[in-house]
Amino acid sequence: MGSPEAFVDLVQRHQSMVFSMAYSFLQDRSAAEELAQDVFLELHRNLASLQSRLHVVNWLRRVTAHRAIDRQRKFRFLTPLVEIKREPVAPAVQHDPILTEVLGQMIASLPAKQRMVVILRFQEDLDVADIARTLDMPERRVRSYLHWSVALLREKLTRRGGGISL
Amino acid sequence: MVSGAIAREADAAGRGNFSMNMEDQLRETLRRRDPTVGFAERVAARAQSGHRAKPVRRLRGLWAASVLALAAAVVLTATSLWQRAQEERAGRQAVLALRIASEKLSQARSKVLWRTENQ
Numbered sequence: 329m330g331s332p333e334a335f336v337d338l339v340q341r342h343q344s345m346v347f348s349m350a351y352s353f354l355q356d357r358s359a360a361e362e363l364a365q366d367v368f369l370e371l372h373r374n375l376a377s378l379q380s381r382l383h384v385v386n387w388l389r390r391v392t393a394h395r396a397i398d399r400q401r402k403f404r405f406l407t408p409l410v411e412i413k414r415e416p417v418a419p420a421v422q423h424d425p426i427l428t429e430v431l432g433q434m435i436a437s438l439p440a441k442q443r444m445v446v447i448l449r450f451q452e453d454l455d456v457a458d459i460a461r462t463l464d465m466p467e468r469r470v471r472s473y474l475h476w477s478v479a480l481l482r483e484k485l486t487r488r489g490g491g492i493s494l
Numbered sequence: 495m496v497s498g499a500i501a502r503e504a505d506a507a508g509r510g511n512f513s514m515n516m517e518d519q520l521r522e523t524l525r526r527r528d529p530t531v532g533f534a535e536r537v538a539a540r541a542q543s544g545h546r547a548k549p550v551r552r553l554r555g556l557w558a559a560s561v562l563a564l565a566a567a568v569v570l571t572a573t574s575l576w577q578r579a580q581e582e583r584a585g586r587q588a589v590l591a592l593r594i595a596s597e598k599l600s601q602a603r604s605k606v607l608w609r610t611e612n613q
Contacts, residue, residue, distance in 0.1 A: 332538050339534035347533070348526040361529050365537050372541040431523040450517065451524035482516055 335375075339368050342385065345452070346392050352447045353396040355436045363399060367392050389452060390462050393444050400440040427485075434484050438477055441465070445473040446481075 346367050350360035370391060371384070378384050435446060441463065448459045456474070460467040 332542055335541060336534045336538045339537050343533055344526045344528050347529040348524075351527065352524050357530075361533065364529060364533070365540065368537045369541055372537075427519060428523045431519055435520075435523065446520065447524055450520040451526065478516065478520075481520070485516075 335372060338371075338384070342388055343368075345385070346388055348451060349389070349392045349447055350396055352432075352435065352451055353440075353443060354399070355432070359399075363392070363395055367395060386462070389448070389454075393448065393462055397440045397444055430488065431481065431485065434481050438480070442473045442477045445470055446477050449474055 343364065347360055347364045350363040350367075351357060354360050354363065367388060371378075371388065374387070378387055435443060438446065444463060445459055448454045448462060454462065456467050456470050459474075460470045463470070
């Protein structure tokens with residue numbers, strides 16, 4: 329993993345995961361790229377201490393999640409997340425693109441930790457135990473955040489007449 | 495009774511359907527996407543250049559530390575000068591007070607002497 333080419337390969341292999349976590353959390357493409365770059369630069373500094381590919385993936389998820397939450401704390405007064413227009417996305421085959429956009433804005437309005445829990449669950453497909461390990465929080469809290477967030481999103485969507493079949 | 499059970503079943507089925515759709519929709523909304531083209535190369539270039547951002551941060555830190563040190567030195571010097579000026583002023587006032595007291599005593603002595611001589 330020491331050569332520049334190997335590092336480019338490593339970044340290419342994981343860039344989608346890191347960038348998507350940052351983007352789903354921040355809802356800002358350039359801020360997400362900046363955060364993803366910082367995460368990979370930190371990875372470059374710590375390459376020697378990472379043993380396996382799985383270790384790298386877990387490390388990247390963990391560092392991205394914590395950095396995104398920290399960034400949100402720092403800039404919470406400057407970023408009106410709810411008002412941010414979501415980046416245009418490619419139309420999904422079986423999903424309503426408007427609903428996707430609305431749901432994206434609703435996810436962006438969740439508190440930072442709850443938002444990251446939802447991202448790790450539904451984007452990264454992690455189970456409760458893995459999310460708890462990634463975010464350094466008890467499993468019970470992860471379950472509670474997940475339950476609370478999904479219930480809130482469901483309620484908001486229902487109130488808007490969200491387009492999901494009841 | 496039967497219709498209630500059927501309604502409950504339909505409601506439960508509806509909720510299950512909703513949950514499944516909700517989770518599907520969340521997965522769709524949060525699906526992975528790629529950064530701009532050339533992202534990996536840009537990161538690698540920055541990594542190879544020894545994280546150019548770092549020295550800038552260090553310089554910024556040094557600059558902030560020097561400004562703080564300078565401000566502290568200015569404050570300390572000003573405080574010390576002010577204290578010295580206060581001490582000098584207090585000294586001058588004490589000398590003036592002694593001089594006035596001495597003059598008053600001298601006047602009183604002259605008066606006493608004058609009265610004694612005239613009696």
